[in-house]
Amino acid sequence: MKLITAIIKPFKLDEVKDALKAANVTGITVTEVRGFGRQGGHVETYRGAEYKVDFIPKVRLEMVVEEAVVDRVVEVIVKSAGTGKIGDGKVWISDVSRVVRIRTGEEGRDAI
Amino acid sequence: MKLITAIIKPFKLDEVKDALKAANVTGITVTEVRGFGRQGGHVETYRGAEYKVDFIPKVRLEMVVEEAVVDRVVEVIVKSAGTGKIGDGKVWISDVSRVVRIRTGEEGRDAI
Amino acid sequence: MKLITAIIKPFKLDEVKDALKAANVTGITVTEVRGFGRQGGHVETYRGAEYKVDFIPKVRLEMVVEEAVVDRVVEVIVKSAGTGKIGDGKVWISDVSRVVRIRTGEEGRDAI
Amino acid sequence: MDSAGLVWVLISSALVLFMTPGLAFFYGGMDRRRNVLNMLMMNFYCILAVPVLWMVLGYSLAQVPFESDFIGGFDAFILQDLVTAGDGGTLATIAFLGMFAAITPALISGAVAGRMKFGAWALFVPLWLFIVYVPIFKWVYGGWLGQRGSLDFAGGTAIHVNAGIAALAAVLVLGRRRVDPAPPHSMPLVMIGTGILWFGWFGFNAGSALAANGQAAQAFMNTFLAGAAAGLAWIVVEWLRDGRPSNLGAASGIVAGLVAITPAAGYVSGIAPIAIGAVAGVACCYAVRLKTKLGYDDALDVVGVHFVGGLVGSLLIGFFANPTFFEGSFSAGIFYGGSTKLLVEQALANGVAIVWSFVLTFIIMKALAATIGVRADEQAELTGLDLALHSETAYHD
Amino acid sequence: MDSAGLVWVLISSALVLFMTPGLAFFYGGMDRRRNVLNMLMMNFYCILAVPVLWMVLGYSLAQVPFESDFIGGFDAFILQDLVTAGDGGTLATIAFLGMFAAITPALISGAVAGRMKFGAWALFVPLWLFIVYVPIFKWVYGGWLGQRGSLDFAGGTAIHVNAGIAALAAVLVLGRRRVDPAPPHSMPLVMIGTGILWFGWFGFNAGSALAANGQAAQAFMNTFLAGAAAGLAWIVVEWLRDGRPSNLGAASGIVAGLVAITPAAGYVSGIAPIAIGAVAGVACCYAVRLKTKLGYDDALDVVGVHFVGGLVGSLLIGFFANPTFFEGSFSAGIFYGGSTKLLVEQALANGVAIVWSFVLTFIIMKALAATIGVRADEQAELTGLDLALHSETAYHD
């Protein structure tokens, strides 16, 4: 089991979700996050005073998937989330030693 | 050290927290998330137009615990978070190689 | 590749971010979370009725970094996030097997 | 009605209309995020359904003919006696009273928050309007209770005591919520509601003079002072008792004071509004705790604020009524040389309203419970009434 | 103007000023989080720019000399004919009309939401004011359309039909948004806007009597009843058709009813406002779906609510006008013994307004598109207009 975490641009969420659905990913957990990176932040101005906002809105997806499909899923994310512009985000993968479905107590492949 | 991540239904948070407290879990970090899964989303209607909301509110718990207690903690979560209805959520476990308490710099078992 | 996750006090975010920037961390993803721990919660009072709020606002940082810099980064976080008071938070480290930059498809060290 | 009086009644009517959204925000801010739209909808529904009902039949039953002591009739069905607009005085009065009819059931919504079927509420409002509100209104204004000498300037008995006790009956039938009460989801929304309520209440109370005269001016002054004094009293109690004064305390105190001065606004003067406000602020601040002790689930404290505040204000008229100041022909209160007669009449009028309202509301709710059901289903209550009952949720990206 | 009339017009003017922020919240709540400030800014801009333009030249062109049939002139440039304040009546009327001029272009902002360059909007407003609003206003009030006998009490034709059809022309030039529509980011904000709009609309409609008299009182009553009936009608349709009644339905219905009664408010009475409101509620509830079928992107349904609602109300005057009730000298509607003449005049006046407004708005937008451009750039549209166009975002910690 692998955990794929992806940081993407917020307005890409629907597209990525549809692409993942099409690729048979059955579960995703999504978090609103703010990111700091190469993209840099932006400046907002209030009564002439500038506020540097370093963190910009991003969306974080996490999904636990079987090892076998990891490469395909990553590819799908990269393709559907990419705009080619700076700030598109990252994907990273880590190990999961156990997964349980709360409703049934099922574990492993059956749980996702 | 293990990291337990659990996705549960929002209205179960207090119950799960109390159960974990009773099971001597001393620290939890909670995030409001939105989930996509078997449960499906819902439809909202505004001026007669339907909006399909695919992501439904969930709560994500993460807690770093000692390996020895992982099974018990998972069991507690599964029991307290379960309603038997679809969408109850998942629990997954991954490895943590190091933990530090910021206040003291303590590491490992002392840090959690 | 390692994933460093840190839970800190919200009002320390800017300081920690600046310290990390100074330590050449190039990317951070930040989430508003609520934490439960030794610090305990607080009580709010509405029309004389007390509401125990167990979860208090925290900020969660995650950053994927090369193994070589992990120790330095942790040190920077501990130093900049610490107030010496209870509730300062935790840092934990886990493995990441692969990282991809969405914009370019680059992997590994080039991706972060 | 002279033209200045007409302007006063019209603008007061607009102010009272504005109070219902104000009440919706006051209540809605206190509710959970997932139930706020249901709360708003229960209130807005009252200003959709009641105006139509009032124009068609409510006004007629509640007022015409003026000589009847117990109930009006069908003479003014769809206001058919109005053949010309005339000087507008009659029209303005009917509109003004229609605003009152609309906000009164809305007050009850705060008690039943978080668990009532919207369909049941949609039926409850017209039933309650005709069965509970209209008769009590008639008895108090021009009917047998009013004729005996009891005083209710802008609706302490007819509106606040009435709605407050009805709220108790309603929650007794409805039962407790399945989830624990939660802190207000948006205090700024509560304070927006509070600001609108106070603003509108000047129309509610001072407009009830139905003329631009000294009585209106003193009612205005009383509305200013009683709201302030009660808010101050409430936060002082909080400061001494709980350690800190709060916005919700200030807001609740303001509303308690406004409720209490409502029946008295055109009859008391001088220091009386401050006294009445202060007493109401303290009394309601303690009364809202009764629900925990007695175990009824009055979600947003309609009993503690409207019933108790209204009753306090109504009874204090028996002490503070000052006919000399107004050059009026009502009885004097005990502190102004009167006998206990007025106090007794106040008690009687409220007693009658309480019994009628409680019993009939209880019956209406029981009847609804037995037929279409009054409780939303468990899933709706746990995951949010907004989505389950209205297919919408309050906040999005 | 007598002093009671002056008070009535002044307070009505303040109420109408308050409507523009109300409209901003109504629209802004429906918009996305990342575009809400742009929406508010488009509305607030109207109450910054238009008052100045109105005082300098707008009033003069729209009214003076009163005898002219097609357009005024420069006689009242910067109100220079006013050498003394006098009894204030002229000043109050100019201010009152200025409020109307300010809110009319603001109505259009709901249609172009989420994609228009702010610089283009900043130019559009004054151009539209002088080229579209001022002539139509003159024709309807005192000019050739009004003299033929058509009726428009508070701006059904001159304001709502006009702005509604202009909204259609504007979005046809502007094109569709690049992102799918989203649910309202804050329904409580929508309801705050709704409450303020209804409250202010009493000034809009009843203030248009420009006197404190029976006509003002009935216009007030109509504003109360039509808003309620239309809101009720809309949620009943929702309940039957979509399964559940909603807050946005109630709010939209209220606005639709208020729009529809606007032209009729001083000419109809009795049960008519309920009928007009109910028809408008149902009609607009279905009309907002046209955009999906016909494919124009009217973001917040200005066409479906203001154009359709205004037209419905304006045509129904042809059936419900009741001169006897007002002791007025206008023609009677078909249901009150009149011929079809009034209905024909209503149709003609609206037809003229529709053609003029649609064509000229289209030309203005095309000219802006060809010169400075009307669309915000793609990046701004995707990531949020607030930051891109105003360097600010709505919510922070």
Place this chain on the structure above:
Amino acid sequence: MDSAGLVWVLISSALVLFMTPGLAFFYGGMDRRRNVLNMLMMNFYCILAVPVLWMVLGYSLAQVPFESDFIGGFDAFILQDLVTAGDGGTLATIAFLGMFAAITPALISGAVAGRMKFGAWALFVPLWLFIVYVPIFKWVYGGWLGQRGSLDFAGGTAIHVNAGIAALAAVLVLGRRRVDPAPPHSMPLVMIGTGILWFGWFGFNAGSALAANGQAAQAFMNTFLAGAAAGLAWIVVEWLRDGRPSNLGAASGIVAGLVAITPAAGYVSGIAPIAIGAVAGVACCYAVRLKTKLGYDDALDVVGVHFVGGLVGSLLIGFFANPTFFEGSFSAGIFYGGSTKLLVEQALANGVAIVWSFVLTFIIMKALAATIGVRADEQAELTGLDLALHSETAYHD
């Protein structure tokens, strides 16, 4: 007072009461999420405490006997001279002035936001009311400054300059916040406050005529035009200087213009309100930057908007006062054939108010600092005043 005048003063009073919540939202929206309730509470506290103080003694000291030049006395203690309601004129005037007394200290709260102990604020308000506001009010209205010929229609000197300079004194004692300023936590809340403020300001300014006459109408018109012109001027400066116009700029400009026209509203006419508004919009837009250069921490720009705006407006009376237009007996401004006498009197009155207010406010704050302390503790400031001082937080689920 005739009955139309009474209606005008009563509704104006209600409008001014509504301004304090408006101000609370305007300020509260600009504050951080964790401090917003403290901000609201500082404002609401003023409409709880001041009405009571005003009725008990404030009015008496500020006005009665009218002949006194420096300070009133105890003759109207608890308004004891009122034995009957009469025509309501006196009552209405007292209520109206009470609303002004309540909002004036509230203005100061924006400067001390984010760090003041609530207990200190609770004492500051009554002390400041009696020591600073009451004497200045008396001198300006009927006292020695007014008698010398200086003009202050609705409180430019007595309210805005006074509160603005007091804000400076207060923050100099209080010191800087420990955390950097942050962007507004809710711009929609700021705009809700702005809408309410403008709406209410029509009562503030036009109500100050204390009659329904031409002066009231022109004051109304001026309030309309100056708010608009100043908002426009501010966003034009932003557009040219910062690249983009913003909502906060529009809102700040509106308030700056309303502040500036306040002293002049009943004395200027024609194009003057636009000129005064435009000057104030530009001046305040630059003045808010002074705090960064000079290093005082005026959190929400009370000095830059109220002090500067009030002073600009008050001095411009010396140029624009137009007695002919109002058929009034005050001096003409320089542009209307007057000498520099009026300008000198304006400068003198403001100079006196500035010195008195600054010095006494400084002393009050120093005294509070030395006794009960004025700063919230560090932990409260870092983690949020709402929880630490009021046991409540603004938003929940």
